[in-house]
Amino acid sequence: MSRKIYGDMEDEEEYMKPMLPTVPEKCGPPVISLGHLIEFAVQQIFHELTVLSEFIVQFAHSTRTLFIKLLAVVKWVKSSKKFESCASICYFLDQQSQYFIDTADRLVQLAREDLIHARVHDLLEKPIEHISICVRLDNLITYDEVGLQIFFLQSRFIRPSEITAREQASILARLNQVLQTRISICAKRMSPRITSVLIKNGMVTLTVPGEFSVSLSLLGERDTTKWTLLNIKILVEDYEIGYGTKLVHPLQVNMLHNVLQLRMDKADDAISEVYNFLHSFAQSLQLDVLYCQATQAVRGPMRQYTTIDRYDRTQGILIISYWLKKTHHNRFSSQYRIKISSSADNINSGLRVRHYPDGKNLPKIDDRTGRLSISGILSETVVIRCRERLLQIRECLKSLKPFSPVSLTGKAAPTLTYPLLGPESNQDEMLIISVNGFSGDVLVIVRALVLYSSRLELCELERFLNDRSSIQRISSLIYRLRILLMMERYRKSIASLAVRIVPEKTLSVLLPNISSLPSDRLCLQFVKEDAFFLIISWKSDDIKGFDIDMYLFCNTERKTNMIRLHPSQVLSSSPSSNFSSYDKSIGMPSVQRKRWIGNVKELSSAIAIIDDRIAFMRICEELSKRCVSYQPVTKEPVVGGLLLQISDFSGALPSASKEFFSSMTNCCLRLDTRSRVIWPFECTLTETPLIADIPGSANVLGKRSRTKLTVMEINGSGGISSLNTSESVSIHMLDRLTIFSHMYEPVREFADAYYSYYNQYCNIVAFTYHKLVIAYGTNRNYLVIISWKSQKTTKPYFYLTLGIWPNQRNLNNKCEQMNENVWNPHILMHQRLQEQFNRHRSLCQLMQYLIDTISPLCCLHNFIHMRLHSLRAYCQLSNLEPSLPITLQANLSVIDEHTIRLLYGNIHLEFLLVGGYRVGVRDCGRGGVSAHRLKTFCNKFVSPEMRSANDEPSAYLNWMHSSSSGPGSLPPHQITRSPASRIAASPMSYLSLSVPPADTVPSPLRHPQGDHLRCRSPILIDHGALQTMTAINDSDYLFSLSYLSRLGPALESYRRDNRGNSPLPAIHLKSLLTTPELIRISVSGAVPPSPRNESFLAVLNVYLDDDTMSLKLRIDFENSSPPSESDLRIFERYFKRYIARSGNEIAFIAFSNACRIVSPGIFSSIARIMEAQMDWSENSPWRPSLQLTMWNQEGSTSRARISPGIAIDQTNTNILIPLCLRPTKRKDGERNADASKYVIPLIYNTQTNMITRRNSEEDSSNASTILLSITEQYSHTTECPLWFAVNSLAYKFVPSNTTSSIQC
Missing domain, CATH: 3.90.1150 (Aspartate Aminotransferase, domain 1)
Structure with missing residues (x-):
């Protein structure tokens, strides 16, 4: 009931509200949103909770109080409709206040602009009407009629124009005609200084530039109508003191206006009266401005150099003196003055300037602009006076001897440049004369003499020039400056020469005759030859300016010798090194002297020639x-x-x-x-x-x-x-x-x-007598350089340098250049060849050896490339722990200059360099024969004659004796010294040829003869056969023997330990047969537990093939049907390409594990993976391959060990096959090929025909998803899905960010 009554009361209140205007947006009292208040409260709570966490009681109280206040605000907002009228009332009052402000502003504008000429009598004509208007304005409620009433007031006070625009234009045109007529009548009496007469808008404007401008008019058409003066403007300006402000006050202009109007009314010629009156006033004002500027200049920077002699305003005279000189009575006077005056006789002239003394091009006053400047007049006058003074000094300098051109340069600051030392003078040696613009004093400077004691001479020269002394006094000082300048030039010139300046006090003790020389002299001592002195003297000369003399003193063995030299003669003919032939007396040279200024180059040449002659004298003594x-x-x-x-x-x-x-x-x-x-x-x-x-x-x-x-x-x-x-x-x-x-x-x-x-x-x-360079070889691309070394610490000896020479035939063929050797193979024999040559000193013997041995050494170069081989797997199987499990695959060592030993794994071969383009090869293994079937291998490349010769027991010795002859084309005295007889007969003389063969086990696959089993005696081959062997098959043959020698012991250790050093099941080797040429192992087949499956054996035969002399693999199966022939060929080819070349014995164990798997389809799938690894041509992002070895953490040891990648469990049901995926395209900038590879361990179940990923719960890639899809697809078939899973992974595998590659 109460709620209903309350609603009725609200309706009545809304009905009784007055009609108020609607409040527009962004007007009215400020409003804040509730959400903002809540956000502020939450932020405040968080702040207090953070800062005052320990005051929990106070925090609880403040929080409760804050939310109580917030609750009160929310309750108040529910009843906010009662207070909406307050916003409308406030807005209405603000609107009325703005009306008052706008009305007041408009009334002020009318009073100040439009109602300036309003009078009170207009308002008193109808007072009642205006009072009623005011009453209406006072009783207005909405103020809508304020604008109309203001317009009515404006129309009452401002009356409309009574003359139309057309009438106004007609009247002005007529008035302009009258003015033109009156001006034409008095034009011939007007002053010529009036340059502008402008008739416009009924008035005429007369302008005298720089003085005044006056506006006149006529108020009638009759001839007797007086001129009316409208305006006067004074054009005289001052920008130096007043900064362009008006020089005449408006009250003064008003007074001039009134006085001039009275004089115009009384004068017969009003125009002339206006000109005469304003012209005299303007000239007086100009002269006053100049005086004020001069006063400021005299009190400022020119206080000591400028003064005002006279200023008479009545007579219009201003006299200024500059370049003041102090007299004996401590007074200042000057003969340079400027007189500025006005002419009383000629009213049509401006201010006149007269200079004392008179001169040409002196400045005048330019009063046509009105901007007067006494500083400008003084500056221009001083510049012209300086130039006049410099021209007078130039005429004086031109009369000096010898003649030198004097140049006048500069406009703002003119200077005279006089070369004291003639045309060859540099800028620092110029006499520079200028005039001080403030004082008028002559300034003299020589840059080279500023820091010298000759400053007194310069000051004296300035005094002579200022006093206008005689030419004789000036010339004597000029001569003195030339001598001082020459002395200073020589002091600077000898800084880079091998001489030093010696004080005269020190020299007078050694040379007592020095006092007889001229006083202006310079004493020099040679640095390296301190017994020799050079004295240079100068004398004044009226014709040449100065004269130079040189005296050379030698103080040796307590004797003093002196020679007088002229510089020009020193450059043409030097004195003799024997000083005893000269007389001590000073005499004039007989040669005619030349003009010699003595610049830096000439002085350096003279001293250098004397020093050279002394140096040659010392060398002659040595x-x-x-x-x-x-x-x-x-x-x-x-x-x-x-x-x-x-x-x-x-x-x-x-x-x-x-x-x-x-x-x-x-x-x-x-x-x-x-x-x-x-x-x-x-x-x-x-x-x-x-x-x-x-x-x-x-x-x-x-x-x-x-x-x-x-x-x-x-x-x-x-x-x-x-x-x-x-x-x-x-x-x-x-x-x-x-x-x-x-x-x-x-x-x-x-x-x-x-x-x-x-x-x-x-x-x-080249042969240059200190070096001999010989090119040898088939293409002359090998160099031997012979030179003689003489050192203080060691005995002199011949030094051999071996290098290469660019093949001229292949310079343009880059492919052949890349295939050629980039080093000289004789570097292996460098030390021995150098010792032998120093012992015999025979170039014939050296070159014969180089020619005979270059071909076999180049062939053996293929074995000294740096190839590292890892022994990690071999050491792990053999239970060895070396500090560095790596070794060089091949190494060459020099026994002597004729014997080179090749170490290739466990194989030791010796190459005997003999003559006749042949090489002896033999097995030199320490423990027995290491290079099995070496003779059979060599016979494949030699000719039948050489093969039959090697079969003879004494073939090697017979050949040695038959080849010990020199070239038949040599002279008789050269045959005995021919290196052919020495080199061919010596290499094998100390070797034992009867080495008993060691016992070996023959291969059961073949039955070779006894001569083919081993070879301890040398086998002769020619250079062509050696080149073919080393370039094609020698590496395969030696690698095969080396691989078999390591694989057999490793498998023996593995069989003995019966474990593969990993937690995976070991492979049980049923049988193992190892010989130097064959390794045969038998492993049990991986047969799943089933009554129908019978056990079988897989036999792997790794042997040295007779035809190719390379490593081969043959896989046989016992008690089982073998796989297809194509799959077996893939396995055998994969073994030769990857298993054997990797040199990893554990990889061979993993490969043997793969050969045990003969389940339907699994062997063929693994074969397809191997074929894909060897020849992958698909356009897929990943390239699949088998990961045959894995790093495995075994037991509690911290070291990781290598384990076979392919493993089979004890029941032969689950097979572990690690799959390695590498990107088909390598990323840009990736150096490591395996940096982006991923290893996926696949497990294939032979019973369920399923493929899964090992530890699939740790995999975050899509590999498990792909494998599950392939397994479901082939779950109802008997076909092995291994290859299809691998192929799908190559195309669809997407690694995750956390997927890491597994290193092997």
């Missing part, structure tokens, strides 16, 4: 000590420079032969100091024994020259004139000739044999 004959030092006639001709070295080189000295026709020594100190030692030798004849050389293409010119550059160690340098140069010359003499003897003996026989097998690349 050569005399070493019993070397030489001729006097001469000058090079063509290019200049000193030359020392050496005539005889026989006293210094007693070991050299007469033939060598007879071939040496010219030896000379020069000096080159252009970039660094170098002593070129030139030696010319004729009748060179060997010349270059390599195809493509200049001697082959053109005429052969047997004259050899060698130039050796000897670097000076301690300077060009030190004792160390002279000794070093002498030692280097003798060392070079020592090398020449030692190289000459073996080359001369080899020359006859080379041109008669050895040039068919080798070529000379």
Whole structure:
């Protein structure tokens, strides 16, 4: 009941509400949403809970209080309809307040703009009407008629225009005609300074630029109508003091307006009166502005250099003096003044400027712009005065001797540049003269003499120029500056030379005659030759400017010798090294002197020539000590420079032969100091024994020259004139000739044999007397370099360097270049060949050996490539724990220069390098025969004659004796020394040929003869057979024997332990037969438990094939039908390609486990997987393969061990087959091929024909899903689904992010 009554009351309240306007959006009192309040409360609670967690009681109280307040707000919102009218009332009041504000703003605008000329009498005409309007305005409720009433008030106070626009235009046009007529009448009396007369809108404007502008009009058409002055504008401006502000106050302009109007009314010619009145006022104002600017300048930066002599406003005169000079009475005066005045006689002229003293191009006042500047006048005047003063000084400098051009440069700051040392003077040696624009003083500077004690001379020269002294006084100072500048130039020039400046006090003790020389001198001492001094002196000369003299002193053995030199003569002819022939008295040179300024280059040349002559003198002394004959030092006639001709070295080189000295026709020594100190030692030798004849050389293409010119550059160690340098140069010359003499003897003996026989097998690349380079080989692509090494610590010896030479025939064929050797195989014999050559010094013996052995050594190069083989699986099966389970697959070791031993696993072979293009090969195993059937293998590649010769017991010895002869084309004296007789007879002389063969077990598969079982005696083969063996089949043969030698012991250990070192079931080997050429194992077949299944054996025969001499596999089955022939061939091919080449014995055990599986379809499926691994051509993202070995953590040991990948449980029901998936396309930047592989362990159940993944609960990829789908698809058939599962995984496998690859 109460709720109903309450609803009736609310309806009545809504009906009684007044009509209020609707509140638009975003108006009214501010509103906040309830959700925002709740969010704020939650945030506040979280904040207090975090900060004050320990005050739980206070937190509970504050939280309760906060939600009580929030509850109160919610209850209040339920009854908020009672307060909606408050928002409408507030909005209505705000609207009315805005009406008042807009009305007041409009009334103010009317009063200030439109009602300016309103008068009170207009309002008093109808006062009652206006009062009623005000009453209406006061009683308005909605204010809708306020705008209309304001418009009514505006219309009452502002009356409409009484003249139309057309009438106004007609009146103005007529008024312009009247003005034009009156101006035409008085035009001839108008001043020419009035440049602008503008008639427009009924008035005429007269303008005098820079002074004033006045506007006039006429209020009638009669001739007697007076002119009415409308406006006056003064155009005089000041931007230096007033910054462009108006110079005349508006009240002053008003006064001028009134006065000028009265004078116009009284004057007969009003236009002339206006001009005369305003022109005189403007000139007075301009002169006043200039005076104010001058006053500010005088008080500012030009206080000491400028003053105002006179300023008379009445007469219009302003006199300013600049460049003030201080007189004896401490007063300042100047002859330079500027007078600015106005002309009282000529009313049509502006301000005039007169300069004292008078000059050309001096500035005037430009009063046409109205912007006056006394600073600008002074600046332009000073620039012109400076230039005038510099021109006067230039005329004075031109009269000096010797004549030098004087240049005037610069506009804002003009300067004079006078080269003190002639046209070759640099910028720092120029006399630069300028004038100070503030004081007018002449400034002089020479950059090279700023930091020198000659500053007094410069100050004195400035004083002479300012005082305008005589030309004689100025020229004496100029001469003095030239001498000081030359001394400073020489001080800087000798910084990079081998001389030092010596104080005169120190030199006067050693040279008492120095006091007789001119006072302006520079004393220099040679750094490396401290007994020699060079003194340079200067004297003034009226014609040349100055004169230079040089004096060379030598203070040796308590004797002082002095020579007077002229610089020009020093450059043309140097003094003799013998100073005792000169007189101590000073005399003038007989040669006519030349003009010599002495710049840096000339001074350096003069000192260098003197130093060179001293250096040659020291070298001559050293050569005399070493019993070397030489001729006097001469000058090079063509290019200049000193030359020392050496005539005889026989006293210094007693070991050299007469033939060598007879071939040496010219030896000379020069000096080159252009970039660094170098002593070129030139030696010319004729009748060179060997010349270059390599195809493509200049001697082959053109005429052969047997004259050899060698130039050796000897670097000076301690300077060009030190004792160390002279000794070093002498030692280097003798060392070079020592090398020449030692190289000459073996080359001369080899020359006859080379041109008669050895040039068919080798070529000379270069012979420079200190180095011999010979190219040999079929393509001449191998080099031997012979040189003589002389060292202080060891005994001198011949040094051999072996290298390669680019094959000229294959330079453009990149494929053949890649196949060629990139090293010289004789490097293996380098040390032995070098010792042998130093012992015999026979090039014939060396080259014969290199020619005979290059082919077999190149063939053996295939075995020294770095190939590492892992022994991890072998050591694990044999229970061995080596520190590094890896070894080199092949290694070559040199026994001597004729015997090379090859170690290939357990196989040891020796290659005997004999003559006649043949090589002896034998088995040298320590424990017995290691290379079984070696003779059978070698006979496949030799000729029938060689094969039959090897069958004879004494064939090797017979051949050794028959091949010990030299080349028949050699001369008789060369046959005894021929290396063919030495090399061919020596290599096998110390070897025992009767080695008893060791016992071996013959292979049951074949029955070879006794000669084919082993070979301990040498077998002769030719070079072609060796090349064929090493390039094609030798690697397969040796690898097969090495693999069989490791596989047999490993299987024996595995059989003995009867476990595979893994938790998986071991393979029981029924039988095992091992021989050096055969391994036969028998394993039980994996037969599932069933009464119908019979047990069988799988027999694996790994043997060395007779035809191919390579490793083969044959699989036989006993008591069981074998699989298809194609599957067996796949297994055998897979064994040779992957199992054997991997070298992993545990992989062979896993492979044997796979051969035990003969269940229907499983053997064929594994064969298809092997075939896919060998030849995969499908376009799938993954490539499948078998993972034959796995890492396995066994027991509590921390080391992982290798276990077979393919395993079968005890019941022969479940088969573990690890499948490896590798990407078909390798990712960019991936270096490791197995980085992206995934191993999926598959388990195949032979009873249920199902394929699952091992530990499928840990797999997050889709492999289990794919396997389940394949299993369901083939669950109702008897076909093995293994291959189909593998094929599906190759196409559909998607690895997960957590899937990791299993390493093997």
